[in-house]
Amino acid sequence: MRIEPTEFADVLVLVPDPFRDARxxxxxxxxxxxxxxHLGTPGAAAAFQQDSQSRSARGVIRGMHGRVGRGEAKLVRCANGAVHDVLVDIRPESPTFGHQQAFRLDDETFRHLYVPPGFLHGFQALTATADVCYRIDRPHDPTEDIGVAYDDAELAIAWPLPVTVVSERDAAAGSWQELLAALGRDPAPEVRGADSLG
Known part of the structure; x- marks a missing residue:
């Protein structure tokens, strides 16, 4: 398995090396x-406590989701199909605060992401169905959920397909400016997107 850096400090792409044969x-x-x-932290992997899986139809968007408090670290992979996966850095002291980067996760390369606390995360299903698996380092607490609308004009995320379905929660999510206020940040720092998939 290869482990690659990304634009964001501490976000990693994990790249397995599948063995393929006639079977x-x-x-x-x-x-x-x-x-x-790789992390230089013995026992870091043992922190993961909960596995979850979602199944989405083509064009569905789930996001943009995050957590307050101490946040959560997660491993994200697409076990079936393909997704356009997007991260936005919301770590207050990060030099890449407000930046976004997109990744293609699929069942051909099996690339997946290690996402530390402090990011908004969302994805769009690119195939007829897409199964996304999440491994997180602490149990989910809905009282800590935060989010920004997937179609927020300032984030301007370039979703590759027309949007088919979003949840009521995601459709009603707040704006980037509302999140900045909740985080105690000055309004309107530059939001920077990534030109290509990581």
């Missing part, structure tokens, strides 16, 4: 030893 393929999607060695 299909076999791949290791996570290796705690390699993960801990």
């Amino acid at each position: 299909g393929l076999f791949t290791r999607t996570f290796d705690a030893g390699e993960f801990d060695a």
